[in-house]
Amino acid sequence: MDFEFLEGCEAIAEAAVRAGCRFFAGYPITPQTEVPEYMSRRMPEVGGIFLQGESEIAAINMVYGAGASGVYAMTSSSSIGIALKTEGISYLAAARIPAVILNFQRGGPGIGNITASQSDYWQCVKGPGSGGHRCMVFSPSTIQECVDIMGMAFEKAFRDRNPVFVLLDGSIGNIKEPVKLPDMKPVPDKDAFDWCLSGCEGRAPRQLLPILPEDPSKFAEHATEMYARWQKEDVLVAEDLPDDAEVIVTAYGTAGRIAGACVKRLRKEGLKIGMIRPLTVSPFPIASFRKLDAGSTRLIIDVEMAKPAQMVEDVRLAVNGRIRVEALEIPGGIIPTDEDVYEGITGIIKGVNENGA
Amino acid sequence: MELEYVYKRPSAISSEADGYCPGCLHSTANRIIAEVLDEMDAVGRTIAVFPVGCAVLSAGYFLTDMTIAAHGRAPAVACAIKRCRPDRLVFTYQGDGDLAAIGMCETIHTANRGENITVIFINNSIFGMTGGQMAPTTLIGQASTTGGPSRNPDEVGYPFKMCELINQLEAPKYIARFALDSVPHIREAKKGIKRAFSIQMNGGGYSFVELISNCSTNWKTTPLKSLKFMREKMIPYYPLGEFRKPEEEE
Amino acid sequence: MFLINIDFQKCKACGYCIQVCPNKVLAAGSELNEKGYAVTIPERLDKCVGCSMCATVCPEAAIEILKSKTTPQERNAR
Numbered sequence: 001m002d003f004e005f006l007e008g009c010e011a012i013a014e015a016a017v018r019a020g021c022r023f024f025a026g027y028p029i030t031p032q033t034e035v036p037e038y039m040s041r042r043m044p045e046v047g048g049i050f051l052q053g054e055s056e057i058a059a060i061n062m063v064y065g066a067g068a069s070g071v072y073a074m075t076s077s078s079s080i081g082i083a084l085k086t087e088g089i090s091y092l093a094a095a096r097i098p099a100v101i102l103n104f105q106r107g108g109p110g111i112g113n114i115t116a117s118q119s120d121y122w123q124c125v126k127g128p129g130s131g132g133h134r135c136m137v138f139s140p141s142t143i144q145e146c147v148d149i150m151g152m153a154f155e156k157a158f159r160d161r162n163p164v165f166v167l168l169d170g171s172i173g174n175i176k177e178p179v180k181l182p183d184m185k186p187v188p189d190k191d192a193f194d195w196c197l198s199g200c201e202g203r204a205p206r207q208l209l210p211i212l213p214e215d216p217s218k219f220a221e222h223a224t225e226m227y228a229r230w231q232k233e234d235v236l237v238a239e240d241l242p243d244d245a246e247v248i249v250t251a252y253g254t255a256g257r258i259a260g261a262c263v264k265r266l267r268k269e270g271l272k273i274g275m276i277r278p279l280t281v282s283p284f285p286i287a288s289f290r291k292l293d294a295g296s297t298r299l300i301i302d303v304e305m306a307k308p309a310q311m312v313e314d315v316r317l318a319v320n321g322r323i324r325v326e327a328l329e330i331p332g333g334i335i336p337t338d339e340d341v342y343e344g345i346t347g348i349i350k351g352v353n354e355n356g357a
Numbered sequence: 358m359e360l361e362y363v364y365k366r367p368s369a370i371s372s373e374a375d376g377y378c379p380g381c382l383h384s385t386a387n388r389i390i391a392e393v394l395d396e397m398d399a400v401g402r403t404i405a406v407f408p409v410g411c412a413v414l415s416a417g418y419f420l421t422d423m424t425i426a427a428h429g430r431a432p433a434v435a436c437a438i439k440r441c442r443p444d445r446l447v448f449t450y451q452g453d454g455d456l457a458a459i460g461m462c463e464t465i466h467t468a469n470r471g472e473n474i475t476v477i478f479i480n481n482s483i484f485g486m487t488g489g490q491m492a493p494t495t496l497i498g499q500a501s502t503t504g505g506p507s508r509n510p511d512e513v514g515y516p517f518k519m520c521e522l523i524n525q526l527e528a529p530k531y532i533a534r535f536a537l538d539s540v541p542h543i544r545e546a547k548k549g550i551k552r553a554f555s556i557q558m559n560g561g562g563y564s565f566v567e568l569i570s571n572c573s574t575n576w577k578t579t580p581l582k583s584l585k586f587m588r589e590k591m592i593p594y595y596p597l598g599e600f601r602k603p604e605e606e607e
Numbered sequence: 608m609f610l611i612n613i614d615f616q617k618c619k620a621c622g623y624c625i626q627v628c629p630n631k632v633l634a635a636g637s638e639l640n641e642k643g644y645a646v647t648i649p650e651r652l653d654k655c656v657g658c659s660m661c662a663t664v665c666p667e668a669a670i671e672i673l674k675s676k677t678t679p680q681e682r683n684a685r
Contacts, residue, residue, distance in 0.1 A: 358608075358675045358676075359675065359676040360610060360673040360674065360675055360676065361673060361674060361675075361676050362671065362672070362673055363609065363657045363659055363672040363673060363674050364659040364662035364663075364670070364671055364672040365671055366614075366668045366671055367668065370668055374667075374668075375617075377666065378619075379619035379620060379621045379644065380619065380621030380622070380623060380666060381666060382666060383666075384666030384667055384668075385664070385665075385666040388665075388666065388667075388668045391668075539627075539664075540627060540660045540663050540664060543663055543664065544663065579622075580621040580622060580623065581621075581622050581623070581626060584623075
């Protein structure tokens with residue numbers, strides 16, 4: 001198939017359709033409104049359902065109903081809209097109903113601004129709702145990575161019966177670039193799922209209840225086991241790790257893209273530098289950091305469009321004090337240039353060299 | 358001696374069903390819904406959506422497919438289920454706090470879209486599960502733990518009349534209010550529920566059935582005295598009847 | 608001839624059925640069930656006309672009413 005020149009929001013929406021998504025509910029919020037707009041046109045064409053919710057809360061609950069019916073369902077929003085959806089996301093996790101949720105991060109807190117940001121890593125990775133549950137969170141950097149991930153996002157959501165996030169930002173949603181869309185996949189038979197609600201004719205009634213069972217440890221045990229399995233089986237990461245790397249840059253999403261360009265430039269300039277770019281931030285690529293040789297690697301620089309940086313906490317946990325970790329923090333709502341990041345990284349390296357460990 | 362049933366417990370209700378207080382008319386509402394499902398032979402085609410509040414206890418009553426929605430969100434969940442499975446009978450079962458306070462937005466918008474579902478609304482004029490707080494439907498002068506010994510409309514406004522409110526919208530097809538205090542009222546309520554479900558299964562559109570109920574526990578009275586309160590205070594403020602029904606039904 | 612089955616464990620002794628019965632068939636009992644309710648009893652079953660009003664008002668669906676099937680011969684004999 002040929003490359004097409006597509007906007008991020010539309011490419012991601014189309015990739016979801018091709019993955020089998022046949023239900024979309026959303027609510028307008030910049031910078032992702034193009035997703036519901038696209039879905040409102042596209043869903044009727046493929047026999048799917050589009051609903052504009054009366055709020056983000058209604059939209060996530062519509063997705064709850066569609067997922068409970070065994071349909072590949074998706075919603076999309078941005079930071080503050082996701083904050084409203086967290087109630088429903090917590091219920092999805094508790095009732096074990098699958099769904100895919102796009103989060104196009106914008107600057108915050110509050111109304112903040114509508115520019116790209118990474119200040120909602122904690123929201124998606126650490127606290128996607130009350131009750132201490134986790135979601136799988138994909139963190140693509142390019143539109144191509146986004147469209148390649150959509151099929152996987154639905155598959156994992158339905159495999160685990162758990163909500164899945166795709167963590168994006170206003171930049172990735174609104175830029176245009178050449179992208180190769182995946183082929184149209186057949187829509188899964190909703191009656192093939194042996195847990196979904198369809199009416200109990202000829203079988204025992206099914207209940208999808210967001211309530212802890214009589215023995216509350218049952219849900220906790222199931223969830224903990226699932227999260228551990230993700231760590232073993234579902235980590236996606238782009239590694240560029242030369243054996244002798246002294247400095248490792250780590251970043252995801254748009255920051256990962258900009259930082260990646262800087263790493264290439266610094267390597268050309270003779271610096272022994274590598275990069276770890278998580279494509280899933282939940283599960284976090286712990287092993288990529290654990291395997292770093294503390295003898296040769298003396299510094300890890302985490303680059304984020306968030307101040308204070310957020311992912312850096314997971315980097316530090318993975319490194320566990322073996323290697324020095326510094327963060328280049330660009331406040332959310334500002335898209336840094338290559339030059340900004342280049343100067344930031346070289347500045348940190350210079351500072352460490354001058355002041356020592 | 359060969360025996361036959363004059364009245365038999367509906368098969369749609371679990372033998373384990375329990376949870377409501379003695380004399381709570383939630384149980385009566387469940388029973389008549391179950392009778393209707395039995396009579397329509399619809400148990401195997403039904404998907405029920407329960408809310409948060411006392412009404413969630415009904416999740417333990419019905420032998421149908423079901424889920425529980427977040428507080429107030431049952432209509433949003435139900436309309437999506439119905440759109441994904443249009444040949445199923447989908448109903449929500451919600452109390453007054455759920456439907457008319459936290460869920461007012463979903464209630465009105467789902468009705469306004471004319472979603473082909475049935476909303477069953479239990480109005481007992483108080484928050485039951487949390488212990489008697491003021492509800493959107495608490496009567497003027499009625500006591501509650503957050504509205505004082507007497508609801509004062511100058512401070513907290515007037516009780517919502519949900520049927521009348523929904524009756525302002527174009528899309529709904531059936532809007533009715535019944536009470537569960539007496540044999541004739543219970544029989545009418547059952548007929549109304551059956552009518553609502555039939556409209557839905559014929560693709561007719563949105564139906565809303567309000568059932569005036571009681572809460573002797575939080576009204577701080579006995580079950581029998583709660584029926585008296587319903588008749589003397591609630592029904593005069595919340596008039597019974599079918600506010601709207603399809604033309605062919607008239 | 609009617610039979611009123613009151614599910615001993617389901618009855619919560621709310622008293623609705625006792626009040627609604629036109630022939631005062633039902634009465635408050637003294638025996639407590641597992642939940643501690645004094646289960647209602649069909650004290651004067653001979654007065655029951657099978658109107659089912661007690662079952663209609665019973666929230667717990669604890670009341671079932673049966674009647675003996677009359678054979679054609681029995682019907683002719685009347």
